[in-house]
Amino acid sequence: MLSELVNVGSIDCYKEESLCTKLGHQHGTFYYKAGEVNKDSGMQPRSSFHSESRLMEKSLEIHFVNxxxxxxxxxxxxxxxxxxxxxxxxxxxxxxxxxxxxxxxxxxxxxxxxxxxxxxxxxxxxxxxxxxxxxxxxxxxxxxxxxNQSLPAAFETTQQKIDGVAIHPGHGALPYGCAPNVQLPSCERQPSTGEDFNLSADLREDLATICTCMEHPELVPLERAGHRWMSVLTSSTRFLDLLAPLTIFYSAWLTAEERKVFESNSTALLKKIQKQDRLQIYVVISRLRKKGLTALGKQIKRRIIKKLFDQRQTVLSIAHTDTSILPKFNKFIKMFEKEEPLVHKIHDELILVLKHFLSAYMKHEELNANEARLHKLDLKNEELFLKPDQVFIGEDTVKVFEKKNDLSSFQKHALSVYQKTGQYLQSKLPINNKVLATLSTIDPCLAGHSAACAGLRELHKTFSRFVTSPTDSFSDAASALHLDSALHRGLDKVQRLDAWWGKVLQHDQYAPLKPALHACLSIFRGPRVESSFSVMNSIITSTTNRMHIKTYEAVHKIKYSLISRNTSSISFSSTERVLFTHQLTYL
Structure with a gap:
């Protein structure tokens, strides 16, 4: 991002004070454009390979080995x-x-x-x-x-974040860091075709030509991050969408012996295409066969061909299982992307999403009977499991298998994997969190119930740092609220949580509840908050994500980025009044 800014070197502002004063900088390392120094007193920068001055450019030139x-x-x-x-x-x-x-x-x-x-x-x-x-x-x-203090996890994805520090929806993580690390059967997944097309623009164009001839959308396979279930879901879906074009595309690198065995896969697909389009595909395949490949390119092609043709049944069964089981978590993610506080729904939805997953391999009556103690349920007890042939793997997965024995073997394997995943979710999801359970009691639909009143009283202990009123005053206000039947009839319980409590807390008799409810309703992360991090991400890079009194580099890099764009930090602020972003001012 900043490579065009850091194309010469740097100046130590402590040793070359006169020049730095003229350029408007007094401390740290100043990054400048080519030609800026030559306009001044003829001073030349230090070596362009100085470790600090070339930090940004070096980071762009490094190629790591996976x-x-x-x-x-x-x-x-x-x-x-x-x-x-x-x-x-x-x-x-x-x-x-x-x-x-x-x-x-x-x-x-x-x-x-x-x-x-x-x-x-x-x-x-x-x-x-x-x-x-x-x-x-x-x-x-x-x-x-x-x-030093790091920026939020939205700026970088690492393997360490899979256990629950990221709450960014792009990571596929559930709120409060409950990212389900759904590990499906331990055989290899779909081929990593995304890596192949990232290395060559010519291959992308040839695949686009085949997609056009087959009347498929011009898509490119996606890379997959195995520890992020949303990435696994999207890459598996894209792979299945491109299965036919990829089969024809990689048939170009089949050996003579492999063509005798697997040629029927591509031939059956080509018969469905019009003659003119078929001839165009033959031209592409002929060109691909003559194309020279590097040693790395040959390795990638052989690995993909092995999975796409030799292990086709296994790869398809896993991809279809991915697209069948992982959407069970989609509803949870989409619910908490709304522009409204839904803190009172988190606990119930956590239990529901866990039950939905466990229902894929466990008896429903056992889940319903043990819902209150789901966190203590023995998920290793095989008596609670469904029979292997009743385990949910998706209808498309069943169609992949031609032999019943292969299907039965896969279902047994899926059952063992589901069992491990269920234990992982049970240990990671905060379904036994007392704070989340207490927050469920502020649901307007529970107004007038004794359990909700008891939960509201617990907020005095939970948010004792914010509540200033005595315990008795707080309890009396909570009791009065749930006894006020006239108030309950006059308000619509279906409306938004913040709107309902905003009208309730307008009454002076419920003033002791205000600080605690303010704290509850401010536990919120929505699209507007996420967009602010996207704006910051265009300026702050992985090398400027730490601030410390000894290092001013991050400050100067951000400042210089703004100068190069002829803008200022104030331009990133908006005067538009955004409701429900940080706190509800009308409460």
């Missing part, structure tokens, strides 16, 4: 080749190397995410990583990274 890609590392080295098991060991600071060490494509080099610099291990191997971890500069930057 372990799952199967790409060989350090082929030209005779010894001290990269070993992935190094990352599973601890350094001198009792921290795993996997936390901050990344392998780059360059031979004999790794990358330290704390220091933003490369480490040469070609001569010493793992010892070089250990030596780097002992350096004082590394320990200092590690300390800064741990002490």
């Amino acid at each position: 372990r799952s890609s199967g790409q060989p590392c350090d082929v030209s080295l005779k010894k001290n080749r990269w070993k992935w098991k190094w990352l599973q060991q601890k350094d001198d600071n009792d921290e795993y190397f996997s936390v901050y060490i990344r392998k780059v494509k360059d031979v004999g080099l790794a990358w330290c995410c704390y220091c933003h610099k490369s480490i040469n291990y070609a001569k010493a191997g793992k010892i070089a990583l250990m030596r780097h971890s002992k350096k004082a500069c590394h320990k200092e930057k590690r300390k800064l990274m741990r002490e």
